Amino acid sequence: MDFSQYESKSSQEIKEVISGLMKVGGMPNLVDFFPILRPLDPQGLASQGKVCVEKLFAIFDSIIDQRLQKRAVSSSYDIDLSTQNDVLDLLLDINFKDGHELSINDMKSLFMDLFVAGTDSISTTLEWAMTELIRNPKKLKITRFELMKCMHTKRETLNEHDIPQLPYLQAVIKETLRLHPPGPFLVPHQAIHDVEVKGFNVLKCAQILCNVWAIGRDPKIWSNPNAFMPERFLESKIDYKGQDFELIPFGAGRRSCPGLNIAHRELHTMLASLIYNFEWKLEENMRVEDLDMEEKFGLSLPKNIPLMAIPA
Numbered sequence: 001m002d003f004s005q006y007e008s009k010s011s012q013e014i015k016e017v018i019s020g021l022m023k024v025g026g027m028p029n030l031v032d033f034f035p036i037l038r039p040l041d042p043q044g045l046a047s048q049g050k051v052c053v054e055k056l057f058a059i060f061d062s063i064i065d066q067r068l069q070k071r072a073v074s075s076s077y078d079i080d081l082s083t084q085n086d087v088l089d090l091l092l093d094i095n096f097k098d099g100h101e102l103s104i105n106d107m108k109s110l111f112m113d114l115f116v117a118g119t120d121s122i123s124t125t126l127e128w129a130m131t132e133l134i135r136n137p138k139k140l141k142i143t144r145f146e147l148m149k150c151m152h153t154k155r156e157t158l159n160e161h162d163i164p165q166l167p168y169l170q171a172v173i174k175e176t177l178r179l180h181p182p183g184p185f186l187v188p189h190q191a192i193h194d195v196e197v198k199g200f201n202v203l204k205c206a207q208i209l210c211n212v213w214a215i216g217r218d219p220k221i222w223s224n225p226n227a228f229m230p231e232r233f234l235e236s237k238i239d240y241k242g243q244d245f246e247l248i249p250f251g252a253g254r255r256s257c258p259g260l261n262i263a264h265r266e267l268h269t270m271l272a273s274l275i276y277n278f279e280w281k282l283e284e285n286m287r288v289e290d291l292d293m294e295e296k297f298g299l300s301l302p303k304n305i306p307l308m309a310i311p312a
């Protein structure tokens, strides 16, 4: 199912619900500071979140129902109408084999996790990458030149196997994630026992937010920290896979982002096709210096004013 068509009702619907969830999830909640207030839900955030989850589950229900009907028809006529061999089919197969292991409700929760964690994060990062490149036309040119060189010998479209041949593109993605991590505080963690970290006592059950945004702009770690300089990664081995703590936009350790590998592929191939296939310009009368670089406060840090760029 294609959720990326602007005109399609289903894609707009899912986009709105996910934005709603991100908005509710990113609002400071009094209940986190005064848990005694939880049953009262003073800001109405829990009830708004519930409405969004119900809407999202209704969308998933209808998709799952349609697929179950197709599968039923195909099994009764013994023809293979149904299997699209996608994640939904895979999960339904598991559900049929052993329903107790994975219920339909588990599947919907899993899809919710994937859609909430895996859509905004990618689009926000790409929007920031394009903004930074349009603001730095020389760097956009270098990225494009590298892509042209790589594609020169190929006849097919660019794909994930090309990523290792594109060091500048990789550096652009790293630099974008350093400056604009879509999970600026990661996801809240909780200490499972009292622990001392570099002289700080962290009590059992304390909620920990890790300020990756500040780490990415720390002048003790990065020279000229607020400047967009992909070059800083060309001669460096620093990567975002969770081993180099100065760059952990995906977190680190056992609860780090399970979508890292797909995100890595998506970010590079999508940004590459935007840059390779189009020349970008700003709206008439708009100068590069006028581009708004404010972040919108929330769970992820999208641009406050969306980027308006015109492909040529």
Ligand code: HEM
Binding pocket: 113, 114, 117, 118, 119, 121, 122, 125, 181, 182, 183, 186, 187, 188, 249, 250, 251, 252, 255, 256, 257, 258, 259, 260, 262, 263, 267
């Ligand atoms: C630019 C892309 C992305 C970034 C920067 C990112 C970052 C993160 C971060 C920081 C966390 C929390 C890690 C922690 O607290 O230590 C996380 C969790 C998660 N991410 Fe991503 N993510 C991205 C894309 C994706 C994609 C594409 C998917 C799936 C298709 C995904 C699925 C998840 C899930 C399911 C979790 C929750 C894991 C858990 O609860 O243990 N993410 N991500």
